[in-house]
Amino acid sequence: MKLQNKVALITGGTSGIGLETAKLFRAEGAKVIVTGTNPERLEAAEKALGGDVLVLPVDLRHPAEIERAVLEVSARFGRIDIVFANAGAATAAPLEAITPEQIDEQFSLNFKGLFFTIQKAAPAMPKGGNIVVTTSFLNTVGTPGLSILSATKAAVRSLVRSIGAELAPRGIRVNAVSPGPIATPFHGKLGLTVAQLSETAAAIEAKVPLQRFGEAVEIAKTALFLASDDSSFTTGAEFVVDGGLSQF
Ligand SMILES: NC(=O)c1ccc[n+]([C@@H]2O[C@H](COP(=O)([O-])OP(=O)(O)OC[C@H]3O[C@@H](n4cnc5c(N)ncnc54)[C@H](OP(=O)(O)O)[C@@H]3O)[C@@H](O)[C@H]2O)c1
Structure with a gap:
């Protein structure tokens, strides 16, 4: 078990990449806390993950809600070893x-x-803690219609370096996983029509050298690598998991 008794907070853990990562971290021995906002998805995640996973409603757009959640987790578990900032x-x-x-x-x-x-x-x-964030292949590839999303992810990529430098003296590593197109509910929430969605999906798939969308579990496995001692000498880095999309 790679995360035995580690306390792992996963934001956006009620769906897609975060949910798969929560399952994997739990299977690797972690005490897992997931957050989300949608009541139905929170309930479904609770059922999918099992009773020992703490599911918290937290709207990350409000720092006071984040503070409340962190206080609750700290009071219950005493510390936070891993943060997967993924929502x-x-x-x-x-x-x-x-x-x-x-x-x-x-x-x-x-x-x-x-x-x-x-x-x-x-x-x-504590010392030895790990922060993993989710960026995107959009950091390096220009995509029509996604300029603001891409800019937010480029800002997060920069943050990984700055916060990584700040926390390194405390023995806390900060890294990013950068997914390519992954089959999750994310795309259905972009505000596109069904026709636009399938057209965009086909166009993206045609561009991916490995010729498919990735699976959420493929990102979860990379998050596990970055959150565990397997990557013990890695900080400030971004691991690209995009079927080659941003590389060729
Ligand atoms: N799927 C892709 O192709 C892809 C590619 C590159 C990067 N990514 C990145 O991967 C991460 C996870 O995406 P995903 O594909 O797993 O999408 P997803 O299935 O839509 O999951 C998104 C998660 O974020 C949570 N969330 C949304 N708004 C929130 C808010 N205001 N406060 C707190 N939580 C909120 C959602 O919970 P609720 O629904 O309950 O609010 C959900 O758990 C995102 O950062 C995304 O940008 C995805």
Whole structure:
């Protein structure tokens, strides 16, 4: 077991990549806490993960909610060994249609929510702690309609280096996993019509050198590598898991 008795907080752990990672971390011996906002998905995650996983409603757009959750986890488990700051969402829109509200909304969750998760959790993390964040292949590939999502992820990529440098003297590592297109409910929440979605999916698939969408579990396995001692000399790095999309 790679995470025996480790306390692991996973944001966006009620769906897709976060949910698969929660299952894997639990199977590797971790005490797992997952967060999300949607009541049905919170309930379904509780059922899927089993009774020993703590499921908390936390809207990451509100730092006070993050603080409350971290206090609850610290009070219950005494520390937080692993943070998988993974929650994210986006609205697709072309340049001319993007509003100030859409920019605020996406940065509020994908960047500020992730930042304050790390800021609030870090004091509860002992030496040897690990922070893993989810960025995206969009960091390095320009994609029409996804400019703001891509910018939030590029900002997060930068943060991994800065916070990694700040926390290294405390023995806490900070790394990113950068997924390519992964088969999760994420795409259905972009605000595209069904026709636009299938057209976009086909276009993306045609571009991926390995010729398929990735599976959430393939990201979970990389998150496990980064959260465990298997990557003990790695910090500030971003591991790309995108079927070659951003490499060739
Ligand atoms: N799927 C892909 O192709 C892909 C590619 C590159 C990067 N990523 C990144 O991977 C991460 C996980 O995405 P996914 O594909 O697993 O998507 P997903 O299945 O839609 O899961 C997103 C998670 O984020 C949570 N979330 C959304 N808004 C939230 C909020 N305001 N506060 C707290 N939690 C919130 C969701 O919970 P609720 O629904 O309960 O709010 C859900 O648990 C995201 O950061 C995404 O940008 C995904």
